[in-house]
Amino acid sequence: MSNFAAVRHDSLVRYLARHVTGEVRFDDTSRRLYATDASHYQIPPLGVVIPKTEEDVLVAVQIAADLSVPITARGGGTSLSGQSIGPGIVLDCSKYLNRVGEIDAANRTVRVQPGVVLDQLNRELAPHNLFFGPDVATASRATIGGMIGNNSAGSRSIRYGKTIDHVRSLSAILSDGTRTTFGPLTATEKQRKLERRDREGDIYRTVERVVTTNADEIDRRFPKIVRRVSGYNLADVKPNTLVPLIVGSEGTLAVVSSAELSLVPKPVHRGLLVPQFDSLRAALDALAVCLEFKPSAVELMDELLLNLARQQRSLKHAMGAIHGTPAAVLMVEFITDTASEAAALVEKLSAKLRGAKGLTVAVTANDPQLRDPLWNLRSAAVPLLYGMAGDGKPITFCEDTAVSPEKLPEFATRFREIFHKHGTDGTFYGHASVGCLHIRPVLNLHDPGDVVRMRAIMTDVTDLVLEFGGSLSGEHGDGLVRSEWNRKMFGDAIYDGFRDIKRAFDPTNVLNPGKVVNGPAMEENLRFTPGHTVAEPPTVFNYEKQGGFFRSIELCNGAGVCRKTQGGSMCPSYRATMDERDSTRGRANALRLALSAERGVRNAEVKTESFPPHAAIRASHSALEERWVADVMDLCLSCKACKAECPSNVDVAKLKAEWQQAYYRRRPRPVGHLMLKNIDWLSPLASQVAGPLNWFGRRSLIRRVMQWSTGFDRRRSLPEFHRQHFRRWFSKRSPLAARRSVVLLDDCFTTYQEPHIGRAAVEVLEKAGYSVQLANVCCGRAMISKGFLTAAQGLAERGIAKLIAAADAGVPILGLEPSCVLTLADEWPELVPGDAAKRVAASAFLIESWLANEIAEKKCELLVRAKTSKALFHGHCHQKALVGVGGTQAALKLVPDLAVTTLDAGCCGMAGAFGYEEEHYDLSVKIAGLQLLPALAADPAAAVIATGTSCRHQIRDLTGRHAVHPIELFTG
Incomplete structure (x- = not known):
């Protein structure tokens, strides 16, 4: 690096840090994480600016312009074409610039900042019965700024058009750092714009010349179809506004700082017909008939997509409307004012399609329980395919x-x-x-x-x-993948007009260079070097199903489903910090980049010679042991939500455990880690001195000492141990003789910290007619959570040896703590591959789910008396991810006169040891405060049910309410 380049680089960072109130990140980790989006491209930027105010956006553009540094405005990073990556400054507005302004319901308008996410906007509009028309599949994380840059549309564009049809005006910053507004102009106002002798005047004169001179060619070369977003929107430019030109320009003409949007009435009723065909051609031949009925959408899914969905744990339930194995299906939707109208249209189309060539069945799916999951499956297509x-x-x-x-x-x-x-x-x-x-x-x-x-x-x-x-x-x-083809698609005259417009707006080529015009070859800037093989590190888990450790990481294509902030549990830490490094995508990218060679950019159009090479990120020697990877992995709660909610099934909890095993290979372990590793033999010792230990644990001074010595935060209450623990109680009782028996997994938490739950389980099981024997094994959950995988593997081997006889005899293995019993089902087969582990896994069940099923199949009876009339149920994250909460819900329905509300409140934030640790306590509390605590506060009189010991601990610490395990409702 030359001295001059270093000085320029330092000046850039210094100017930004001095004048931007938001975050200025030029560290290697941030540059790595912002080098990719949802495309197969990778360009490390010089740095990242995360503005807190619209003034920050202005300042960042001005400084970039002064120093001739490229700047790329980024939304949710969901671009499939590479629009949101670049070699200069990446401007991420999603973290702070996400305010929805005043909603004018009468005129159906709203002003928003560019970082507002589409689902967020529509939630705020819902009370006014309005919404933003374009409904992209990435609505849970796509920002309005990104949608404007891309001219996004969605499944219902036949009814609502594209983003270009819903933008009234834009506040924007030009490449020289001047503010301007693009919106409707009177004839006088436009004439004044044309007469200006500055950048804005050049823009208006150039656009008018290009559009007028090339009018015939524009009419000939621009397709007469709804869905057309390549190039600059010359065919849509109107005499009185340049808004249609900015929309879809991919941030190459101006940086949007806010937008005024037009809104449409929220759909009242929806009907859906799902015709299914034995060939793709038959489905497409039926399209014309479907369009005769003026539907709001006709979506196609083929056999490959449907087969992948059948294999995906969170999408299997979405297949209720799919019969057999069709080669293709259509989803034909109608939006109407009345339910009867929608149903009538569905029936008329169904009748019209009868006898159509290749039709196998046409399923009516007007019921939201059948319709909405199928629609969610269609929205999950991209990450599902990359899985x-x-x-x-x-x-x-x-x-x-x-x-x-x-x-x-x-x-x-x-x-x-x-x-x-x-x-x-x-x-x-x-x-x-x-x-x-x-x-x-x-x-x-x-x-x-x-x-x-x-x-x-x-x-x-x-x-x-x-x-x-x-x-x-x-x-x-267009992005990086299609920009080079625009000359061929539009011809020389139109393409030269594109270039003239780009020069008028951005003569120094600093705004997202290399997109739309002057693009690199589509093979450049790929994420990976073709022909380069990444060496697989030694692992403990089995990755055969994914094709290896690295390939399991590469299941993440960057679609960003983990950046959603509502519904489900993924990703708790991202929801709390809104930081890219704390997303599932960020962690997968960190592991991928650590294991693969980091490369530079080969783009002749990008000129940053006076700055340090933008690819100069330190190479990895011991890839997984580097500190920057630890920084990214640190806030993963290992909740496993990504394993279910990511359509690609990227299991970052598993990857984190493997990474920890490698990271601490040559590092000393914190004391807290060692305590967790040995919880199976420390817990019996603690129970021997339970009285004094619990007394000391309540003392502030002792908690301070614990924080200093173990890293467990003094603000967190310590678990209380019991001298009369569950195993001791069980050993002193006379077992019930019964024809049928079960094995109860006596996990460390239930046994030594909550023995009353174990006793309740035995009472309920015996009352239902089952004899109970204890498993007397440790699942290794705590070991796995801290990456002690070889030790956990040994425990699993011993556990399988103990439990295989019961499994082969058809005796169910029932668990009270979801994280423990699901370790048998999820991790043991991957720690100890083989048929024995699979047989044990197949025999492991959550106790209340298994009981509900036994009762439903009339294999036993259980009389239950209601102890309360109203309850809120919060499911454990591992339960939600691996088996769902349906079994527990079924069990709770057996309690007479009990009204249960199942909370969709994300993660509680405790995550076992995570919420105890000093460096994680505040985040743990913040995560709980996002959804769970408000949901509990909204109904203070209701009883609280929680399946996980961590969840119950968090609820008690933060609300003072005592949550019960579901099995406790069945006692007495």
């Missing part, structure tokens, strides 16, 4: 074409012929209603031959799109 095991994936590069709907059947047939010509096939799904299908060939971009094949396929596809009068991008934009 395919192995290196071959349905790759995003030609997936975004759009043609007129009547041409779609023949177009798709010809498209598949191109795949076959190049020795592959792919998946077909998407917005059939507007002729925009996501068609992805299966390729392995680690293979240099497949990278060559990618370009060859794209060459043929662009020819096909031109032949059919379509658009190369109908939704995802």
Whole structure:
């Protein structure tokens, strides 16, 4: 690095830090995490600015302009085309600039900041019966700023159009750092703009010249279809506003600081018909009939997507409307004012389709219980496809074409012929209603031959799109993958007009360079070097199903489902910090980058020669042992929500345990870790001196000493031990003789800290007619949570040896603590691969779920008396992720006259030892305060039920309320 470059770099950082009130991050970790989005590209930036105010955005652009540093505005980082990464400053508005302004319900408008997430906006609009029309599949994390940059649409664009149709005005910052507003102008106002002798005047004059001079060519070259988002929107520019030009410009013309949006009435009733076909062509041939009835959406899903959904734990339930194994299905939706109207349209279309060629069945799915999960499955398509095991994936590069709907059947047939010509096939799904299908060939971009094949396929596809009068991008934009093809798609005259407009707006090429015009070759800047093999580190868990440790990491494509802030539990720490490094995606990226070589950018259009090389991130020697990886992994609660809620099944809890095993290979362990590792033999010792130990544990001074010596925060109450623990109680009683028996997993927490729950379980089981024997094994949950995997493996081996006889005899192994019994089902088979572990896993159940099933099958009877009339139920994260809360809900329904509300309140934040640790206590409390504590406070008179010991501890510490285990309701 030259001295001059270092001085310039230091000046940039210093200026930003001095004048930006938000966060200025030029550390290597931040640069790594912002080097990727949901595309298959990677460009490490110089640094990241996270503005707190709109003034921060202005200042950041001004400083970048003064120093000629590229700046890329980023939303949720969900771009599939690489729009949201760049080599200069990445501007992330999602953390702080997410305020929804005043809602004008009468005029159906609202002003928002660019970091507002679509689902967040629609939640705030719901009381006014309004919403923002474009409904992208990434609504849980896509920001309005990103949607404006991309001109996003969604499944219902046949009814609501694209973002361009709903933006009234924009507050923006030009590349020279000046503020301006783009919106409707009177003739006089426009004339004044044209007469200005500054950047803004140049813009208006250039746009008018380009649009006027090329009017005939624009009319000829821009497709006459709804879904068209390639290039700059010259065909949509109106005489009195440039808003349509800014929308869809991918941040290359201006940086949006706020937007005024038009709103539409919220749908009242929805009907859905799901016709299913024995071939893709048959489904597309039926499209014309569907469109006759003016639906609000017609979505297509093919066989590959449906088969992957069947294998995905959180999407299996979404398949209720799918009969058999169709080759393709359509989802035809109607939005109406009355339910009867919607039902009538569904029935009329069903009748019209009867006898259609290739139709196997048409299922009515008007019931939200059947309809909504299927719609969620369609929204999960991208990460679901990237969850395919192995290196071959349905790759995003030609997936975004759009043609007129009547041409779609023949177009798709010809498209598949191109795949076959190049020795592959792919998946077909998407917005059939507007002729925009996501068609992805299966390729392995680690293979240099497949990278060559990618370009060859794209060459043929662009020819096909031109032949059919379509658009190369109908939704995802140009970015790094399609910008180089814009000259071919639009012709020299239009492309030169694009370049003129870019120069007028951004003469120094600092705004998101290399997108829309002057783009690099589509093979440049790939996440991985083709032909380069990443060495697999030694592991303890088995990763055979995923094809290895590295491939299990690569299941994450960056779609960002983990950045949602409502519904489910993923990802607790991200919800609390809103920080990219604390997302599931951030952690997967950290592991991937640590194991793979970090590379630079080969983009001749980007000029940063006077700064240090933007790829100069230190290489890894002992990849998983580097401190920066620890910083990223630190706030993972190992809640396992990602294993279920990420459609790609990225199991970061498992990856974190493996990383910890490697990280501490040559490092001393904290005392707190060692205590957790040995909880199975420390707990019996503690119970021997339970009285004095509990007394000392309540003393403030002792807690301070504990914090200093073990790292357990003094503000956290310590668990209380019992001399008359569960195993001791059990050993002194006379067992019930019964024809049927069960094994009860006497976990360390129940046995020594909550023995009353174990006693309740025995009482209930015996009352139901079962004899009980104790497992007397430790599952190793605490060991696994801190990465003591070899020790946990030994425990699992011994546990399997003890329990295999019961499993083979058909005796169920019942657990009270979800994290423990589900360790048998989830981790043991991957710690000790083999049939024995699988048989034990198949015999392990949550006690209340198993009991509810036995009663439902009339294998036993249980008379229960209600102890309360109203209760709130909070499920343990591992339970929600691995088996769901349905079994517990079924059990609670057996309690007469008990009204139970199941909370969808995310994670409690305790996560075993996580909430005890000094460095994590505050975050633990913050996570609980996001949803769980408000939900409990809203109903202070209700009893509280929680399956997890950590959850009960957190609730007691933070609310003073005593939560009970479900089995306690069945006693007495």
